[in-house]
Amino acid sequence: MRILLYSGKGGVGKTSISAATGLQLARRGVRTLVMSVDPAHSLADAFALKAGLFDPATADPYEVRPNLHVQEVNIQVELKRHWREIAGYLTSVLRTTGLGDIEAEELAILPGMEELSALMYVNQYRKQSTYDVVILDCAPTAESLRFVAMPTTLDWYMKHVFPTERRVLNAVRPLLNRMSPVELPTDAYFANMKELFTKLEGIETVLQDTTMTSVRLVSNAERMVVRETQRAFVYFLLHGLTVDTILVNRVLPEEVDGSFLGAQRRSQQQMLGEMEGYFHPVPVRQVPMFAEEVVGLERLEQLADVLDTLDPDPAAVTREVRPYVFERRDGRHQVRMDVPFVEKGEVGLFKKGDELVIELGVQRRHVGLPTSLAALHPTRATFEGQTLVIELGEAS
Ligand SMILES: Nc1ncnc2c1ncn2[C@@H]1O[C@H](COP(=O)(O)OP(=O)(O)O)[C@@H](O)[C@H]1O
Ligand SMILES: [Mg+2]
Secondary structure, three states: OEEEEEEOOOOOOHHHHHHHHHHHHHHOOOOEEEEEOOOOOOHHHHOOOOOOOOOHHHHOOEEEEOOEEEEEOOHHHHHHHOOHHHHHHHHHHHHHOOOOHHHHHHHOOOOOHHHHHHHHHHHHHHHHOOOOEEEEEOOOHHHHHHHHHHHHHHHHHHHHHHHHHHHHHHHHHHHHHHHOOOOOOOHHHHHHHHHHHHHHOOHHHHHHOOOOEEEEEEEEOOHHHHHHHHHHHHHHHHOOOOEEEEEEEEEOOHHHOOOOOHHHHHHHHHHHHHHHHHHOOOOEEEEEOOOOOOOOHHHHHHHHHHHHHHOOOOOOOOOOOOOEEEEEEOOEEEEEEEOOOOOHHHEEEEEEOOEEEEEEOOEEEEEEOOHHHOOOEEEEEEEEOOEEEEEEEOOO
């Protein structure tokens, strides 16, 4: 199964392009699911599916046409399906603070629950071979990064915190129950945690496998949007995912030259030139501005026709470059990682247990060191072009 993740700044056209790409694949006979992971769902609106604004019909895969389903992860449904005990526990804790039932239930929705639920579905569809391609229509960039970082975080929690937490809690439970006004998590809570973890098993490897998962960044030819696209590019890479295409949406056509929009077109053209340089060798593809909103099956078909001219097979694997590699040069161990647009002063490095922690701006990436390197520490960081080279050695 292929996973195509579409991300980018709000309003750039992620949902329209995800939906049209789904059509493009379905028309070729590829079993495709377009799944919205943006809590502000608009997938059903793009397909002009229904009248009701809060209709949960798409909480499960919903057939739009042969070979094409859409699904919008619905947190209320997910709370009952996947998070019952965890949410139940959180609600009971919140109630002890004097909150009413409804408020407590609303607050028991933790950040990340939607993303993790989506990943559970992806994992399930992969194991059951339900679809050939799953397209993820993601939230604006910052949230989608949380989405891809989630499995690593959860994995870390389950390995390092969960076992101790549970053991300690069980040991002191009788005492704490007498002292604390707050009820402690029960076995059901931990069982729920474990079950979720089982459902997510393997997803991290899947997301980082370049032959399975590709990230496509949707952008516009405007400086502010491009800057966010550059940041996203680095951060996805840092999280071990591969960006294989940049899609610049709403590019103004030649016809507008000499009109009111002429100046905007000139600035877009200049921006497009700069983008080629920034993202090389990742292709920058242009999607034209349509005269009208891309809503409804007919308009999405037109967008799919345009996408066909850019890339007839959006599910093809085109980039397989590993995001980072371990190497040994001149007797020294190195971690090499491509990080374009990053300055040396913006890189922070430290060791935590057997992990190398690399900070790029506000983002952090944990690189698990193989056993043979686990005792080493980062001793030097240099740039060779866009490649960050981290040398590992004995701590001084
Ligand atoms: N190439 C295009 N030409 C004209 N309108 C577009 C184009 N791409 C998207 N739109 C419109 O722009 C709006 C935002 O697009 P959407 O796909 O919802 O963005 P996002 O999912 O990134 O927030 C929608 O009304 C959509 O129909
Ligand atoms: Mg959207």
